[in-house]
Amino acid sequence: MNKKMVCLDVDGTIVDFDGHMYPEVRAEIINVMEAGHHVLIATGRAFHATLPIIRDIGLHCGYSVCSNGGVSLRLDSELEEGYEIVARSTFDPSSVLEKLRDRVPTARFAIEDDEGNYLSTERFQDFSFGVQATGVTFEELQETTAVRLVVFSQGASTREFASAIESLGLQGITYSVGYNAWLDVAGAGVSKASGLEALRQILHVDPADTVAIGDGFNDVEMLEWAGRGVAMGQAPMEVKQVADEITGTVHDGGLATALRTLH
Numbered sequence: 001m002n003k004k005m006v007c008l009d010v011d012g013t014i015v016d017f018d019g020h021m022y023p024e025v026r027a028e029i030i031n032v033m034e035a036g037h038h039v040l041i042a043t044g045r046a047f048h049a050t051l052p053i054i055r056d057i058g059l060h061c062g063y064s065v066c067s068n069g070g071v072s073l074r075l076d077s078e079l080e081e082g083y084e085i086v087a088r089s090t091f092d093p094s095s096v097l098e099k100l101r102d103r104v105p106t107a108r109f110a111i112e113d114d115e116g117n118y119l120s121t122e123r124f125q126d127f128s129f130g131v132q133a134t135g136v137t138f139e140e141l142q143e144t145t146a147v148r149l150v151v152f153s154q155g156a157s158t159r160e161f162a163s164a165i166e167s168l169g170l171q172g173i174t175y176s177v178g179y180n181a182w183l184d185v186a187g188a189g190v191s192k193a194s195g196l197e198a199l200r201q202i203l204h205v206d207p208a209d210t211v212a213i214g215d216g217f218n219d220v221e222m223l224e225w226a227g228r229g230v231a232m233g234q235a236p237m238e239v240k241q242v243a244d245e246i247t248g249t250v251h252d253g254g255l256a257t258a259l260r261t262l263h
Contacts, residue, residue, distance in 0.1 A: 009214030048130025
């Protein structure tokens with residue numbers, strides 16, 4: 001059996017929406033690692049919020065992609081902190097922030113900067129940041145070098161929010177709209193897929209031996225990139241349509257079902 005590169009989303013895939021990892025999911029991830037395959041986390045979470053998942057599944061070496069491709073980690077138990085950042089993609093958020101504020105006046109903003117800190121307006125905080133966000137002015141946010149920009153609006157439905165974003169015709173960035181009125185913005189061409197492709201070349205894995213499993217709009221590029229793209233059962237139809245196959249939902253242990261075919 002060829003050594004495969006198995007790329008796993010976190011929220012809605014490894015853990016449910018309460019952050020719970022089912023025992024059979026953990027067991028199957030370990031089985032895949034013990035079978036000799038490369039297992040990589042590929043998540044929208046910042047690396048601070050990704051590390052607990054990495055430690056929980058016992059992933060002590062290899063690579064992972066965080067911040068929707070904005071940050072790549074090399075994992076090595078011999079390193080002082082057990083990891084090092086090997087790639088970080090940044091962009092200038094000033095113009096997109098200005099356009100978004102004008103189009104979605106109820107929006108709150110947070111930025112992951114080029115040192116892994118989070119800066120936010122209006123006390124915006126989320127578990128995916130992994131650290132406490134520091135409150136700043138909108139003008140200070142515009143001057144920040146960004147890895148990831150997060151936009152949230154309680155005053156709009158997901159459809160209204162997506163429509164507003166589409167109408168802006170934003171250039172020079174990559175973005176995905178979440179389940180709620182939530183927008184993730186990265187630099188142009190930056191996605192989970194771009195981060196994983198760089199790591200695939202380092203690992204010398206054939207494109208046909210790549211596997212990706214996820215459930216969100218930010219997984220679309222990754223599922224299209226993979227030789228075998230698997231959508232979780234609760235994924236939106238637009239995500240399922242780009243996948244090669246569909247497994248069970250996160251509550252059904254869909255990830256475990258898919259992983260059993262790899263060992």
